[in-house]
Amino acid sequence: MSAERPLFFPDQRGHRLFGVYHPPANVTGGPADTAVICCAPLFEEKLWAHRVGVNFARQAAAAGWPVLRFDYFGDGDSEGLFREASLATRASDVGAAIAHLSAQESMSRFILLGLGLGAVIALQSLARPGVLGAVCWQPVVDGPRYIGEVLRLNLAAQMVLHRKVVRTRDELVEDLRRGETVNVEGYEITQALYKEIAAIDMRAFMAAVTRPTLVLQIAPDAATEPAYRELAAIEPGGLLTFGGVREDRFWTQQMALYPPCTELFSRSLSWMSALAGHGTGA
Amino acid sequence: MERAVKFVNRAGLEMFGILHEPDGSTRPAHRTGILIPVSAIKPRGGSFRLHTLLARQLARDGYFVLCFDPAGVGDSEGEFEHKLLMSHYLDIQNGRYDQDLSDASQFFRAECSLAHLLQLGLCGGAISALINAGRAGDVDGLILLGLPVFREDVQRFGRGVDNAAKITSPEKALDVLGPKLRKLLSADFWWRLVTLRVDLAEEARLVARSAGILARNALRPRRSAADAGRLTSRSAPLSNHPRYNPLFQGALTRFLERRGQALLVFGALDHATSIFRSEFLDPAGDRLEPYASQFTVKVIEGANHIFSAGDSQAALFSQVSAWLRERYPA
Numbered sequence: 115m116s117a118e119r120p121l122f123f124p125d126q127r128g129h130r131l132f133g134v135y136h137p138p139a140n141v142t143g144g145p146a147d148t149a150v151i152c153c154a155p156l157f158e159e160k161l162w163a164h165r166v167g168v169n170f171a172r173q174a175a176a177a178g179w180p181v182l183r184f185d186y187f188g189d190g191d192s193e194g195l196f197r198e199a200s201l202a203t204r205a206s207d208v209g210a211a212i213a214h215l216s217a218q219e220s221m222s223r224f225i226l227l228g229l230g231l232g233a234v235i236a237l238q239s240l241a242r243p244g245v246l247g248a249v250c251w252q253p254v255v256d257g258p259r260y261i262g263e264v265l266r267l268n269l270a271a272q273m274v275l276h277r278k279v280v281r282t283r284d285e286l287v288e289d290l291r292r293g294e295t296v297n298v299e300g301y302e303i304t305q306a307l308y309k310e311i312a313a314i315d316m317r318a319f320m321a322a323v324t325r326p327t328l329v330l331q332i333a334p335d336a337a338t339e340p341a342y343r344e345l346a347a348i349e350p351g352g353l354l355t356f357g358g359v360r361e362d363r364f365w366t367q368q369m370a371l372y373p374p375c376t377e378l379f380s381r382s383l384s385w386m387s388a389l390a391g392h393g394t395g396a
Numbered sequence: 397m398e399r400a401v402k403f404v405n406r407a408g409l410e411m412f413g414i415l416h417e418p419d420g421s422t423r424p425a426h427r428t429g430i431l432i433p434v435s436a437i438k439p440r441g442g443s444f445r446l447h448t449l450l451a452r453q454l455a456r457d458g459y460f461v462l463c464f465d466p467a468g469v470g471d472s473e474g475e476f477e478h479k480l481l482m483s484h485y486l487d488i489q490n491g492r493y494d495q496d497l498s499d500a501s502q503f504f505r506a507e508c509s510l511a512h513l514l515q516l517g518l519c520g521g522a523i524s525a526l527i528n529a530g531r532a533g534d535v536d537g538l539i540l541l542g543l544p545v546f547r548e549d550v551q552r553f554g555r556g557v558d559n560a561a562k563i564t565s566p567e568k569a570l571d572v573l574g575p576k577l578r579k580l581l582s583a584d585f586w587w588r589l590v591t592l593r594v595d596l597a598e599e600a601r602l603v604a605r606s607a608g609i610l611a612r613n614a615l616r617p618r619r620s621a622a623d624a625g626r627l628t629s630r631s632a633p634l635s636n637h638p639r640y641n642p643l644f645q646g647a648l649t650r651f652l653e654r655r656g657q658a659l660l661v662f663g664a665l666d667h668a669t670s671i672f673r674s675e676f677l678d679p680a681g682d683r684l685e686p687y688a689s690q691f692t693v694k695v696i697e698g699a700n701h702i703f704s705a706g707d708s709q710a711a712l713f714s715q716v717s718a719w720l721r722e723r724y725p726a
Contacts, residue, residue, distance in 0.1 A: 116410050116473065120400030132400070132414075134471055161438040168471060190441055191398065191414050191448060274665055274700060277575075300444025300704035371437055371481050 133184030144178020257314025413464030439470030458726025530647025663699030
């Protein structure tokens with residue numbers, strides 16, 4: 115049997131959260147005193163990206179990093195329903211993951227690694243005690259635009275069902291404001307989640323970071339997206355590092371499956387090793 | 397109660413799953429387990445956690461449920477070569493997950509001392525379960541959601557989706573032709589046509605295919621006496637469509653010949669539904685009659701391929717629960 119340990123741990127309200135702990139390989143001088151906590155994205159992005167997250171965790175563990183991947187309350191194999199969770203509950207779940215690793219694995223130093231909305235959740239948790247920094251893979255930069263694109267999927271579903279749009283995007287937003295949920299590919303979006311995502315302004319986040327943060331734009335070509343160019347111009351006291359890696363957009367449905375993500379993994383591991391004071395580590 | 401489980405498949409790779417166990421005691425003779433494989437490439441919980449939510453309900457109803465990741469998927473060991481997604485879909489339709497399903501079945505039976513073993517799958521999970529149940533003799537029941545009877549057409553890669561090939565029934569053909577005829581009365585259509593914003597080649601393919609299906613149906617000879625009799629695993633394929641999966645019909649008939657019980661649930665909005673009807677159910681006709689007590693087909697109105705709408709899920713869960721209560725009371 116492999117050393118990977120599936121486990122359940124409690125969130126701050128006592129719900130069972132599911133996770134997989136990857137213990138570090140015994141690497142001389144390795145970074146075994148600093149755990150990596152993976153913050154998953156939401157919606158179907160979580161599922162498309164799952165295996166890349168598994169592959170990263172296995173590679174990091176082989177390089178000597180302890181890694182915890184886990185499902186937020188309302189996601190994956192954790193308790194709760196999607197509509198009962200918000201970005202705030204998910205950020206709180208990161209705190210529960212830290213508490214679990216502190217209590218069960220005697221860890222005191224953490225690096226948070228997130229993709230998409232998971233990167234936002236990681237940044238929201240950056241100030242927690244023991245967190246050294248964060249690695250943000252393709253963070254959501256413009257919340258209103260992102261949630262607008264999510265709601266557009268509901269319109270596409272209406273076209274299939276009714277052959278026309280019977281509730282426009284503005285009407286869906288009105289439904290949310292009235293406290294109804296909107297179904298997007300099976301996920302019931304609530305007013306609370308909508309408002310939290312719509313309020314994301316990554317520029318403000320970046321200007322306020324208090325700990326070292328690596329932001330990687332992931333795109334199949336080398337061009338930097340305008341939104342990321344703006345982020346790269348922000349300079350909060352030398353704490354931010356920006357970069358771009360050429361990889362498929364593995365968190366959405368792609369023509370091919372499981373890109374090896376060699377550049378993404380090595381850039382992330384190198385930066386983490388420098389942050390934790392353990393050489394290149396990649 | 398849910399717990400994580402691991403077992404090793406015949407290739408020596410560690411497989412991963414979540415086992416949902418019913419609360420309270422269960423009668424040994426009624427211990428029924430439902431094994432849920434992945435649909436294709438997404439982890440064991442399925443799109444929007446459909447498998448997980450269904451598993452939780454079934455555990456509340458008194459059933460053991462194991463959602464598991466085959467090799468290379470989710471949290472299990474194993475690798476895939478970097479390949480086209482549609483090639484992987486084709487691999488699944490050719491039985492890619494068959495051996496892992498057998499290994500999972502064996503583990504599940506032993507782990508929970510099951511009296512009955514069922515498999516439940518959606519789309520690729522449905523064809524995987526059916527192929528396995530047709531080959532292995534230890535599956536008592538099947539719950540197949542959105543079962544595809546066609547295989548991927550990998551030859552078409554790079555040439556877009558072949559929408560015309562999805563038109564296989566007169567109902568679907570009328571469904572396509574009706575709106576197109578109505579469009580002829582629309583000024584907007586003609587404006588789009590003269591400004592070259594209509595894909596004439598695609599429109600022509602869809603109209604020609606629909607007209608061909610209607611003509612074929614009108615000219616099709618009525619069933620002859622030679623067609624009578626039970627459909628068996630030795631019967632000729634009921635469809636001559638080039639994408640008809642040769643494994644599908646044999647697996648289903650072998651399973652039914654062994655007195656297996658099958659519930660098939662489709663969404664009314666799913667292409668797979670009309671294809672299943674036109675390529676299998678309608679041509680089989682009375683030849684399925686001997687299996688009538690074993691074989692149930694349900695179509696949920698307003699549901700798509702993955703049952704993503706809330707009311708579709710509720711209807712699906714209700715159908716599955718009712719069928720299980722009747723056939724395999726917990």
